[in-house]
Amino acid sequence: MDxxxxxxxxxxxxxxxxxxxxxxxxxxxxxxxxxxxxESSIGVSGRVLSERLKDLENEGIVKREVFPETPVRIEYSLxxxxxxxxxxxxxxxxxxxxxx
Amino acid sequence: MDxxxxxxxxxxxxxxxxxxxxxxxxxxxxxxxxxxxxESSIGVSGRVLSERLKDLENEGIVKREVFPETPVRIEYSLxxxxxxxxxxxxxxxxxxxxxx
DNA sequence: ATAATAACTTACATAAAGTAAGTAACTATA
DNA sequence: TATAGTTACTTACTTTATGTAAGTTATTAT
Numbered sequence: 663m664d665x666x667x668x669x670x671x672x673x674x675x676x677x678x679x680x681x682x683x684x685x686x687x688x689x690x691x692x693x694x695x696x697x698x699x700x701e702s703s704i705g706v707s708g709r710v711l712s713e714r715l716k717d718l719e720n721e722g723i724v725k726r727e728v729f730p731e732t733p734v735r736i737e738y739s740l741x742x743x744x745x746x747x748x749x750x751x752x753x754x755x756x757x758x759x760x761x762x
Numbered sequence: 763m764d765x766x767x768x769x770x771x772x773x774x775x776x777x778x779x780x781x782x783x784x785x786x787x788x789x790x791x792x793x794x795x796x797x798x799x800x801e802s803s804i805g806v807s808g809r810v811l812s813e814r815l816k817d818l819e820n821e822g823i824v825k826r827e828v829f830p831e832t833p834v835r836i837e838y839s840l841x842x843x844x845x846x847x848x849x850x851x852x853x854x855x856x857x858x859x860x861x862x
Numbered sequence: 863a864t865a866a867t868a869a870c871t872t873a874c875a876t877a878a879a880g881t882a883a884g885t886a887a888c889t890a891t892a
Numbered sequence: 893t894a895t896a897g898t899t900a901c902t903t904a905c906t907t908t909a910t911g912t913a914a915g916t917t918a919t920t921a922t
Contacts (some may be wrong), residue, residue, distance in 0.1 A: 666803055667785065674858035675784045684775045685767065697900055705765055707880050712901060732888060733899045743861045750857060752867075753850040758774035761843045781910075797869055807911050812870060832919055833868045 678750075682706045682714055687744060688751050694739035703712060715753065723747070777821060778850075782806045782814055787844060789850050790824065794839035823847070 678684060687706045689695060695703075701711050715738060718724035723744040729735040740747075778784060785804045789795060795803075801811050815838060818824035823844040831837040840847075 667788070668855075668858070668859040670862040671788070671855055672785070674854050675862050676840055677789075678854065679779050679781055681783050683780055684779050685772070687765070688771070688775075698898095708901070709881085709903090710879060713879090732889080733897090736900065746857055746861055750842040750850060753853055754774050754778065755768075755771055757850060758768070758770040761846055762770040762773050798867095801869095808870070809872090809899060811913085813910095831867090834918075836869065 663716055664713055669746075673758065677723075680714065680717070681717065682710060684751075684754070685710075686714055687740065687747055690738060690744065691738045691751060694727075694737040697737065700738065720746075737754065777817075777823075780814070780817070782810060783818065784851075784854070785813075786814055786818065787823065787840065787847055790838060790840045790844065791848055791851060794827075794837040796835065796837055800838065818844075 682704065685706070686700060689700055689703055697708075697711065697715075700706070700715075703710055704711075708716070715724060715726070719726055721743075722741055725739050725741050725744075727739070728738045729737065776813055782804065785806075786800060789800055797808075797811065797815075800806070800815075801808055804811075806814070815824060815826070819826055821843075822841055825839050825841050825844075827839070829837065829838045
């Protein structure tokens with residue numbers, strides 16, 4: 663091995679290349695969403711969605727807010743770090759329109 | 763399920779969010795590379811690299827060229843479709859510099 | 863004849879993701 | 893009071909994906 667790739671870039675890739683991460687972020691660009699809403703619009707299993715949201719929260723990309731209503735409402739949204747991924751998502755959008 | 767995500771976008775994501783795909787494309791932006799060179803610079807196993815390169819070839823993102831020298835030389839490079847991913851890779855680079 | 867090299871492939875083990883059922887906390891309905 | 897409904901999970905179990913290490917093919921060098 664003679665890794666010549668920037669560790670920051672690799673770290674970013676390791677986050678973004680996890681299954682479902684991109685779609686979760688893309689969905690949240692449209693505004694805050696609830697667990698079940700993400701689950702159904704993306705088509706990810708609850709088990710993995712739960713895991714991914716925790717990871718993204720730990721990375722400071724997603725924010726979790728609890729509203730103690732009945733039944734409880736929990737909203738997920740993007741932090742500034744998450745919103746900073748918008749240009750990237752737009753590039754994927756453009757590329758997919760031109761080449762897929 | 764009420765999928766509201768553009769199928770082209772989803773398809774693009776399913777390619778790009780596969781483990782190692784991003785790093786392979788990123789490395790090939792620097793020019794054609796051989797199998798063993800990709801293997802060592804990225805740190806992916808040969809088994810999976812082989813699988814990925816086939817997938818990317820099938821998607822028309824990567825081109826495989828055989829040079830019948832001794833020992834044989836095989837070079838992988840990006841097609842136009844692959845090169846079109848450069849802005850995206852630059853965005854990931856930028857984001858990682860600012861936020862990681 | 864043996865070893866070396868590149869580019870894979872195969873067999874087997876471990877890690878990640880999917881599926882379906884279960885839980886907690888509360889409310890609405892019978 | 894009991895039953896069922898709702899949201900946001902978690903748990904146990906199965907299937908798929910990836911890693912590891914050894915083997916294969918074709919060719920040249922020693």
